[in-house]
Amino acid sequence: MPARPLPTLLVAALVGLGASACSSTEQPSATTVTPDRPVIQPGAPGEASTTHTGPIAIPVEQPTDADVLFVKSMIVHHAQAIEMVDLAEDGLEDRQVVALAERIRAAQGPEVGAMAAWLAEQDELVPPEAADVGVDVEALGGELGARPRGGGHAHATGGQETMAGMASPEQLERLGSARGQEADLLFLELMTAHHEGALDMIDQHGAGGLDVRAREMADEMSVEQTAEIGRMAxxxxxxxx
Structure with missing residues (x-):
């Protein structure tokens, strides 16, 4: 009888028991762990439990095209959010709106860095918008992708001007010239739409993404941006x- 796949909780238990692991540098499809004491795997309903004492092969989920597309797209998306803060900050009047804008920039900058690092680990090109917001991609061991023809900023990178929630060039221009209450309200309007677009992208990634780290980043963004949408309202x- 073939061995049943190890459940997630058992894999976690193996780590907690100090299991040693052997893996190659080429992202193996499975890694072998050897627990330092017997591990009991619960059986299915009606079946007996089994005890593992030797090396156990654990499948390793590989990043999918959906994971890579999501991370690259979200770097572009985050870069525009930071651009929006930069454009609006001189015109904002309400102190709480100013504080919110600063928090968005403070949160999304490091997230771009984390996503760029993930792409570098996968030997994927990093969108140039990462460098635009101050990420040293080379120091992360990554390589920047080419900027699309005509230069372009976050709103028009890679033909993604229709990316969910992205502000148009005209909206960005209005944001940069607005002052006082007009700037406060326009910033809240555009950033709310931007965050809602990000949540749509996160939902789409959930249908095809497998990489654990990519999903963790998506989950963290979902919690953060959902809370900020409520705050902006x-x-x-x-x-x-």
Whole structure:
């Protein structure tokens, strides 16, 4: 009878038991662990449990095209969010809106760095928008991809001007010239749409993404941006009073 696949909880238990692992540098499809004491795998309903005492092969999920596309796209998306903060900050008036904008930049900058590092680990080209927001891609061991024809910024990279939630060049221009309450409300409007677009991208990734780290990053972004959407709605309601 073939061995049943190891459940996730058992894999975690193996790590906790100090199991040693052997793996190659070429992203193997499976890694072998040897627990330092017997490990019991619960049986299916009606079946007896089994005890593992020797080396155990654990499947390793490989990043999919969906994972790579999601991370590359989200770098572009984050870069525009940071661009929006840069454009708006001189015109913003409400202190709480200013604080929110600063938090968005402070959170999404490091997230771009983490995503660029992940792409470098996969030997994938990193979108040039990562460098635009200050990420030293070369120091991460990565290589920048080519910028699309005509230069372009986050809103038009790689033909992704229709990416969910992305502001148009005209909207960015308005944001950069707005002042006072107009700037506060326009920033909240555009950033809310931007965050909602990011949540759509996260949902789409969930249908085809397998990489654990990519999914963790997506989950963290979902929690963070959902909370910020609620906060922006509160600020907008208060300003409109």
């Amino acid at each position: 509160e600020l907008r309601d208060r300003i409109l009073g």
